[in-house]
Amino acid sequence: MIRTAGCRSNVRSAAGPRKRYAGTMEPIDDARWDTVRTRNSDDRFVFAVRTTSIYCRPGCPSRTPARRNVFAFGDARSAEQAGFRACKRCAPDDVTADAERVRLIERACALLAADEPQPLEAIAREVGLSRFHFQRTFRRVVGVTPGEYARARRAERFRTRLASGASVTAAIHDAGYGSSSRPYASGALGMTPSRYRAGGRGERATYAIAACSLGRVLVATTDRGVCAIELGDDDEAVLAALARHVPNAELRRDDDALRATVAAVVALVDDPGAPFELPLDVRGTAFQRRVWNALRGVRPGEPVTYASIARAVGSPHGAQAVGAACAANRLAVAIPCHRVVREDGGLAGYRWGIERKRALLARERG
Numbered sequence: 415m416i417r418t419a420g421c422r423s424n425v426r427s428a429a430g431p432r433k434r435y436a437g438t439m440e441p442i443d444d445a446r447w448d449t450v451r452t453r454n455s456d457d458r459f460v461f462a463v464r465t466t467s468i469y470c471r472p473g474c475p476s477r478t479p480a481r482r483n484v485f486a487f488g489d490a491r492s493a494e495q496a497g498f499r500a501c502k503r504c505a506p507d508d509v510t511a512d513a514e515r516v517r518l519i520e521r522a523c524a525l526l527a528a529d530e531p532q533p534l535e536a537i538a539r540e541v542g543l544s545r546f547h548f549q550r551t552f553r554r555v556v557g558v559t560p561g562e563y564a565r566a567r568r569a570e571r572f573r574t575r576l577a578s579g580a581s582v583t584a585a586i587h588d589a590g591y592g593s594s595s596r597p598y599a600s601g602a603l604g605m606t607p608s609r610y611r612a613g614g615r616g617e618r619a620t621y622a623i624a625a626c627s628l629g630r631v632l633v634a635t636t637d638r639g640v641c642a643i644e645l646g647d648d649d650e651a652v653l654a655a656l657a658r659h660v661p662n663a664e665l666r667r668d669d670d671a672l673r674a675t676v677a678a679v680v681a682l683v684d685d686p687g688a689p690f691e692l693p694l695d696v697r698g699t700a701f702q703r704r705v706w707n708a709l710r711g712v713r714p715g716e717p718v719t720y721a722s723i724a725r726a727v728g729s730p731h732g733a734q735a736v737g738a739a740c741a742a743n744r745l746a747v748a749i750p751c752h753r754v755v756r757e758d759g760g761l762a763g764y765r766w767g768i769e770r771k772r773a774l775l776a777r778e779r780g
Contacts, residue, residue, distance in 0.1 A: 439496060442486045451478060458725050459486045460506045462498040469493035474504035488722045516731055518543070519552055526564045534560055553728055562700045617663040621656060622672035623649050626683045628770050631746075632656055633672060633679050634665075639693030643679055643746045645766040659744065682747050687714030687778045690748050698742060701727070705739035706749045715778040717755045720762070741765055747774065 442450070442461060449456045455473035462469035464483040469490070470476065487493040490500065490507045500507040518541045525537045532540070537560070538548035552560045619641060621634040626645070632652035634642040642659070646652040656665065669676070675692060682690050696706060704727040712718050720740075724732040740751035746766050752774040756762050764771035 439485045442481065442484045446472075446486045447481055447484065450484065451481075453478075457730060458728070459488055460490055460493050461486050462493050462496070467498055468501050469498040469506060470501040471504045471506040474501060474506075476501065476503055488725055522548070522552060522560065523563065526560060527567045531564055566699045566701065618666070619656075619663060620666050620668050620671060621653075622667060622669040622676050623652060624669070624676045624680060626680045628683055628766075628773060631676070631679060631683060633676050635672065635675060636695045638695040640675065640679075640745065640748065641695040641697070642744045643748055644744070645683075645746050645770055679748070683774075685777065686747050686750065686752070686774045692748075694745060694748060696745070696749075698739070701729070701732075701735065702739040702742055704728075705736050706743060709740075709743075709750050709753065712750060712753045714750075714753075715775075715780065717753050717759075717775060719757050720754055721757065723754060737762070750774075753778075 446456075446459060446461065449472045450461050453473050453475065455471070457471075460469050460471055462485050463479045464485065465479070469487065485496075487496065494500070494507075522537050522541050525532060525540060531537070534548070535545055538545045541548065543551065549560060552563070617636075619634045619636050621632055621642075623630060623632045625631075628645055629647050630645070630649055630652050632642065632644040632646070632649075632655070633640060634644075634656055642656050644652040644655045646655065678690070678692055682688060696703065698706065705723060708723050708726045712723075720733040720736045721730075723736045724730055727736075729735065736754070740754055741763070743749050743751045743765065746752075752764060752771045754762070761768050761771055761775075
């Protein structure tokens with residue numbers, strides 16, 4: 415028996431046959447390898463060593479293996495399904511520590527969501543962490559900083575109060591803004607509060623509708639870029655979808671002005687794996703934007719799960735929130751939420767219909 419690179423329990427027979435692992439495995443990328451090499455902690459992946467059949471947490475104190483033998487997985491379950499077993503030293507399959515940390519951050523989220531949240535130093539003390547450790551842990555679990563989370567919740571209260579019919583002044587006060595200028599400066603609504611309360615009245619968007627291989631497609635733009643891509647069975651359906659978001663906005667159809675933009679979108683529907691270079695006018699919460707950015711980094715033809723996206727944005731228990739962010743996406747195919755599937759590989763809900771999702775995935779697989 416010989417001892418090989420990896421954990422202290424990682425031994426195998428020198429004369430034994432090489433183990434065959436399930437599925438296709440790709441070598442670890444540069445960023446993750448640097449994390450393993452420097453023994454930094456990172457809850458977003460585990461790494462497995464082919465020569466020992468062991469997988470570990472980044473930061474495991476065991477001897478650093480040769481890079482050529484190392485593979486990365488999104489979670490412990492994926493590594494075990496591939497045929498690796500957990501390290502006994504760093505216990506990557508033990509979720510007890512993670513559960514305790516999530517419990518503390520859930521408490522912090524409740525404090526940050528209060529109508530009059532405490533200062534960050536006070537909240538850190540409340541959950542028993544130093545300010546530095548609180549900031550770092552919060553970002554890993556939730557995916558945004560405590561300040562970003564607090565601002566997003568305040569903006570949510572502001573939008574809710576406006577939608578309920580409150581005056582702009584009352585909504586600003588009730589949401590906890592310190593001055594009347596803060597909602598304007600933060601860009602929380604993507605438009606002025608009065609316009610939001612009026613259903614987008616005063617906002618302008620130009621749109622065009624055309625045929626595509628999945629039915630009809632509507633493309634809408636603002637001065638900042640493409641703000642909506644809607645798929646549907648007919649013109650009425652796609653226009654109604656746009657109007658629901660900003661019922662009182664000024665919508666102007668101009669097929670000639672958007673001819674090139676529409677052609678690029680139609681080409682993207684035909685080949686959803688192709689790059690899309692047009693500027694986007696993306697509006698959403700901090701968490702939604704993190705999810706959408708992660709989706710744009712998913713490789714075509716390689717569907718991911720809601721849970722894996724949640725881990726990628728630093729919120730390992732946020733699969734349901736990822737689903738909600740996908741449902742809020744208004745840019746079909748350009749932000750490829752069709753690439754997200756259930757843990758069993760099944761197709762979950764899709765804003766533009768399951769059959770369209772199935773077709774897009776089939777096209778990416780070639």
